[in-house]
Amino acid sequence: MPVPTAILEALPARLHEIPRRQLASRPEAPALIENGVVWSYAELVAAAAEARDWLRSVGVRGGDRVMLVGENCRALVAMIFALSELDAWAVIVNARLSPREIETIRSHCAARRVVYFSAASTEAALHAQHVGAEPLSVGRLGELALGELDLTCLPEPVQADSARQVAALIYTSGTTGSPKGVMLSHRNLLFIARSSSGLRRLRPDDQVFGVLPISHVYGLSSVCLGTLYAGACLQLHARFSATETLRALAEDGISVMQGVPAMYTRLLEVCGEAPRHTLRFIYAGGSPLDPALKQAVEARFGLPLHNGYGMTESSPTISQTRMDAPRTDVSVGPAIPGIEVAITDDEGRPLADGEVGELRVRGPNVMLGYYRNAELSAQTVDAAGWLRTGDLARREADGALFIVGRSKELIIRSGFNVYPVEVESVLNAHPAVVHSAVVGRAVAGNEEVVAFVELRDPTQASAEDLLAYLAERLSPYKRPSELVILPALPAAATGKILKSQLRQLAQEGAIAGQ
Template sequence: MDKPWLASYPDGVPHEIDLTGHRSIVDLFQTSCETFRDRVAYTSMGTRLTYADLDRLTRQFAAWLQHEGLKPGDRIALMMPNVLQYPAAVFGALRAGLVVVNTNPMYTPRELRHQLVDSGARAIVVVENFAHVLEQVRDEVPVEHIITTGAGDLLGFPRSVLVNFVVRHLRKAVPKWQLPGSVTFRSVLDRGARLPLEPVNVGFEDIAFLQYTGGTTGVAKGAMLTHRNMVANMLQSRAWLQAAGIGEEAEVIITALPLYHIFALTANCLVFTSLGGTNVLVADPRDMPGFVKELSRVPFTMITGVNTLFNGLLNTPGFSDLDFSTLKGALAGGMALQRAVAERWKSVTGKTLVEAYGLTETSPAACMNPLDLEAYNGCIGLPIPSTECAVMNEDGDLLPAGETGELVVRGPQVMKGYWQREEETARVITQDGWLRTGDIAMMVDGGYFRIVDRKKDMILVSGFNVFPNEIEDVIALHPKVAEVAAVGVPDPKSGEAVKIYVVPSDDSLTEEELRAHAAENLTGYKRPRMIEFRDDLPKSNVGKILRRELREEEQPPADPAS
């Protein structure tokens, strides 16, 4: 197929990546540990782990797993926020040949039970703040080995004792729990230090991660991401960054998104580990004043996030006073980047907030804007090296530039399939390898792609398609709006009507002002019929606004007689 995007590639970006030099994530990790032994790999709460430290800790963890009888291909769940134990556990598990099941610490017992049963996880590492949730499902899941850890366990004495005391007793953030037979993370490392580690032959086609997704459209499914998928996406993303001069020296990346999320896992953990960079772990990015204070202490060169995170920073006192002279790039993904946020970011930091696009099923990066982009362009970018993107109609025909259809992606980063769900896999991956993304898009000038909206979020008003992203972008431009979400609600005349939920940044904001603003910028059928002010909006664990929850609130109550 024609690839018009190649002509728009930044200088230095290869059209294809070379996968022949690496066998697995483990191979890349060990190369980084040897090359950058004395560099700082991760920092948290003032504690630093060098690559040599990380090499030692991961070897100890892997040795213990082997000693306990865990075999290559066995699944291990990691249920942790951004603490130092996460990189030690994730690379340790991969060194032992295990498959990592990243688990959201905020899961309810029902969600945790499903994921542990579906994946068949034999082991789990859980931060003690969430151990009470595991306790509730302990007898219903296949887990044999439970490893618990306190938030401060790897911070070193006396900081570890102090942090754990504060979390347990002052903040009272650790509900009572009992898990007989569990062991502590520190005891595992102590034991592993005295055990041999048998080298494991991990190959490209072996599964590295079961990354669960699709919970908003039914039962959550585990995307099988192989070592090949993850190495490919790391190399694709790294090539894009290196062409912009990132990686020529020791980089410092702010990691506020949780590492168990696929965006931060690849972009922060894998890419910057391969570059010998430092990940600054932010355990609680919802504490915006504390987040800004952390940023003031660190001369950071990169930051990743979602639209709501960048918007939150911009609205936090003190952020605009920070020193941005070392900042080389800011990358937004996970949800649509709004023009108002991007333009304000540029005016405050002097750097363009660059949008990228991906899915769990693509490990995740598929498209990215050049890092030297002059200004926000409303596009998700260009397909990255070794990646093909196209727009497909309902009949499976590829459409020309300028026409709207479903975005499809093909490349080495596309998942192997959904764990134990062949029918689901067949629905989203065509016989010729195209992954159906569920996003409505078009290709525009220069081979750039623009997302119009999600299929399932589209609002149908009197037969006209209305895309929430467009509504939200317009409303967000109002100076008194902090956050906004648009959804379709049932309407007897038009089938559906647009409703917006608005978090004001100024209490003086009125419905009349918003209606006048909408009338200036939107045609009649796109204008919100209903407006509701809120103190906050429902969000996912990475800060993505959950339109689904808002839609569910608008559903009529079930008939008790039915």
């Protein structure tokens, strides 16, 4: 159901107001921790003010796009709030992208300036060096590097309405093709920050594990902004390490952890039967959760592993399981309060509960559109505000959603529908398998199923072993025509598997003979 108007009116107008909410009553409360250094809420606000003044001095105006190239760090968070105060757009880019990818984004968004967080990221420092960016020191933010001023950059109009003013331009990870710049408004991100804070029941004394990249909307709105919205403390980590995560969970008082399934897979590989921790809430999102992984994590950590679903275009959260109603299946839960969802056929007609169709969503979390691509924006969000997710789902009578797969990933083999997630779930249950990814490959008049697998130990199973395993558990039309074992599946910085690369690999025949 639509969100009550009073809730939207109670949201702050801009992102930078989030940390300021704590100044009157809790200025010295910890806001961010990075490598043992603590910033209070007062220090975070002061750092954002320093960054604002510096950005203004180097020519940044309202409506400008400013690229932030780095990894999770205090300076990056402060810079996002500084850009909010200037009404400039934060184009947050993970430093682990290649120089070509970063240049593609810079050119597309026509960034006025590029800021490299060189002190916190070796890759950011290398990118800065590659383009000859100027090394600088900026107050509490420390060492940065600044790219040249783009005098051809034209500012976008500044909107007083928080629902119309862009706060962040997030480029998709490319899992479904070429990256697209998703325009997210202040209200988009603030609505999800408030929702995430409430659904996690965050308290000011919570310590939240912040390893998901802030360059990804999951790490930005749900983890970072959601934590600060509640006045809790975010412990920033630039990169995921299973051993370092286990140490932090045992020693640093972490109470809340949000991750992607790949992170939990790695944790299980290195942790003992009952790892020490102070967690009260764990959550997986960003990619499909396998039933076997959910059961294993819950057995080791003694907590329900909550699940959810979203996408960059919805800021990102669409649905989430509830803390007071944990599930034993891999449902992504009901829609979050305040948004509408519908399961439809190809013509947009609603389907009954239990039927598989495209999931559509409408609400204050839906993007403004794709930057400089009005045609694709209109195809994705209709005139009534419904976002076409491109994902296939079904809804049960109790409102719980189950994601079946992407409509573009649907494989039609000899007239039968094959949903990759179903094959992947069976493969991932094999004790030798770390990850799997299933894609379709076009052949004359038909499609084939191709599976890619990453093993814990290459000596534990062969492709033939896994095909025999599947033959006992899947209908013939669902079984892969080919199964390829890779040293590691290609993945984005968030851990999401890059299926576009695997589809290309399968289609080009590069796997022949393996």
